[in-house]
Amino acid sequence: MLMTAIGLMSGTSLDGVDVALIKTDGRRVSALGPTGYRPYSDAERSLLRQALAEAGQLTRRDDRPGSLGEAERMVTLAHAEAAAxxxxxxxxxxxxxxIVGFHGQTVLHRPAQKLTVQIGDAAALAKAIRVPVMHDFRAADVAAGGQGAPLVPVYHRALAQSLDRSGPLAVVNIGGVSNISYIDGHETLIACDTGPGNALLDDFVLRVSGQPFDAEGRLAAQGQVDEAWVAAALQHPFFAAPPPKSLDRNEFAALALPKLTPADGAATLTAFTAGAIAGIVPLLPKLPLSWIVTGGGARNLSLLRMLREKLAPASVENADALGWSADAMEAQAFGFLAARGLKGLPLTYPQTTGVVIPMTGGRIARP
Known part of the structure; x- marks a missing residue:
C-alpha cells in the first residue's frame, strides 16, 4: 500500500529542522514531494550545544538533567512548528x-555501552500536529547489539535502484558526522560512519569567526592544509576498524589543532573530513565507481574539491544533480523509515550496523 509520509530531521550540525514529504510503500520511493526547513535561532543552537555538553554524563537514556529537559521541549516545539x-x-x-517520521536530536551515541539518546517528545508532537508519529528508530538496534547508525542506507538503496549505473556506488552523507552507504546491485548494502563531517569544522569556524559554518568552503579555500596534523589525526584507531561502525558527534572533539590562522585551520579540518571519507575505500569489497554527496557538506566546494582529488578516478557529484535533495535527504529518509517501520520491514542489517539479524525499529505515538 502506498503511503504519504513526512520526515523530520534535526542533525548533528545543529542548523535546524528539515521537513520532507515522500510517497512510498516502504520498499520503493514512488514520488518525492516538497521540502521545507525551519532554522534554529542562535539561542536555540546555543541551548543544543549546552545539552550536548551535559549529555556526556548520561548513563540512562530517559534522564533529562540540567539543560536537557529545556532542550527537549525546544526541540519538540521546533519540530511541531516546522511540520505545521x-x-x-x-x-x-x-x-x-x-505517518510522520521524527528522529529527534541525538545528544549522545555510545553503542558500545548500548546507549543512544535522542531528545524530543514524540507524544507531545503527535498531539500538536494530530498525526501519528514514528520515533525512537535507533533503540531496538542498539539493544540487540548493533551500532544504531547509520539508518539512512536503506533509503539510499531505494533511491539508487532508480539509477542506471553499473558497478558499485557510494552515497556519502556529510552532516556533523559523515557516513557512507556502499551499494552494489540489489543485494550488497554496506554502511558505516567514516568519521568527522562538519562538526569539527563548524565548531572551529564558530570559535574563530562567530559564523556557524564555513559557507561554501570559502575560508578553507584561502588556507593551507597542515598535512602532518591530518596524517597524525587519521591514525586514530576508529579509521582502521572495518564497517559497520559508528561514533558520537564529539568523538574527535579532544583533537587540538596547532596554532593556525583561521583559514589554515579551516583547510586542515576540511582535509581531515575528506581524508576520513577516502580512508574507507580500502575497507570496501570493491572500488566505488561513483560517489554521490549529500548533507550539508555537499555545499562545501572546498570539501568537494578535496574529495575529487582523493577519490579519483571515481566520479564525485552532488546529489542535487541527480534530482535528489542534498539538503532534505535525511528528512526524506525518516519518512521512508517510518513507512518501513509501520510495515515491520527491516531498517538495519548486519552489514549496516553490525546487528546480528535484520531489525525493524521505531515506536508509534498517536495523537
Whole structure:
C-alpha cells in the first residue's frame, strides 16, 4: 500500500529542522514531494550545544538533567512548528498524511555501552500536529547489539535502484558526522560512519569567526592544509576498524589543532573530513565507481574539491544533480523509515550496523 509520509530531521550540525514529504510503500520511493526547513535561532543552537555538553554524563537514556529537559521541549516545539508551517504552506491536510517520521536530536551515541539518546517528545508532537508519529528508530538496534547508525542506507538503496549505473556506488552523507552507504546491485548494502563531517569544522569556524559554518568552503579555500596534523589525526584507531561502525558527534572533539590562522585551520579540518571519507575505500569489497554527496557538506566546494582529488578516478557529484535533495535527504529518509517501520520491514542489517539479524525499529505515538 502506498503511503504519504513526512520526515523530520534535526542533525548533528545543529542548523535546524528539515521537513520532507515522500510517497512510498516502504520498499520503493514512488514520488518525492516538497521540502521545507525551519532554522534554529542562535539561542536555540546555543541551548543544543549546552545539552550536548551535559549529555556526556548520561548513563540512562530517559534522564533529562540540567539543560536537557529545556532542550527537549525546544526541540519538540521546533519540530511541531516546522511540520505545521510545512503542511500549511503546501496545502497538505493532516488526514492525508499517514505517518510522520521524527528522529529527534541525538545528544549522545555510545553503542558500545548500548546507549543512544535522542531528545524530543514524540507524544507531545503527535498531539500538536494530530498525526501519528514514528520515533525512537535507533533503540531496538542498539539493544540487540548493533551500532544504531547509520539508518539512512536503506533509503539510499531505494533511491539508487532508480539509477542506471553499473558497478558499485557510494552515497556519502556529510552532516556533523559523515557516513557512507556502499551499494552494489540489489543485494550488497554496506554502511558505516567514516568519521568527522562538519562538526569539527563548524565548531572551529564558530570559535574563530562567530559564523556557524564555513559557507561554501570559502575560508578553507584561502588556507593551507597542515598535512602532518591530518596524517597524525587519521591514525586514530576508529579509521582502521572495518564497517559497520559508528561514533558520537564529539568523538574527535579532544583533537587540538596547532596554532593556525583561521583559514589554515579551516583547510586542515576540511582535509581531515575528506581524508576520513577516502580512508574507507580500502575497507570496501570493491572500488566505488561513483560517489554521490549529500548533507550539508555537499555545499562545501572546498570539501568537494578535496574529495575529487582523493577519490579519483571515481566520479564525485552532488546529489542535487541527480534530482535528489542534498539538503532534505535525511528528512526524506525518516519518512521512508517510518513507512518501513509501520510495515515491520527491516531498517538495519548486519552489514549496516553490525546487528546480528535484520531489525525493524521505531515506536508509534498517536495523537
Amino acid at each position: 508551517n510545512f503542511t500549511a504552506q503546501h496545502g497538505i491536510a493532516r488526514e492525508d498524511v499517514d
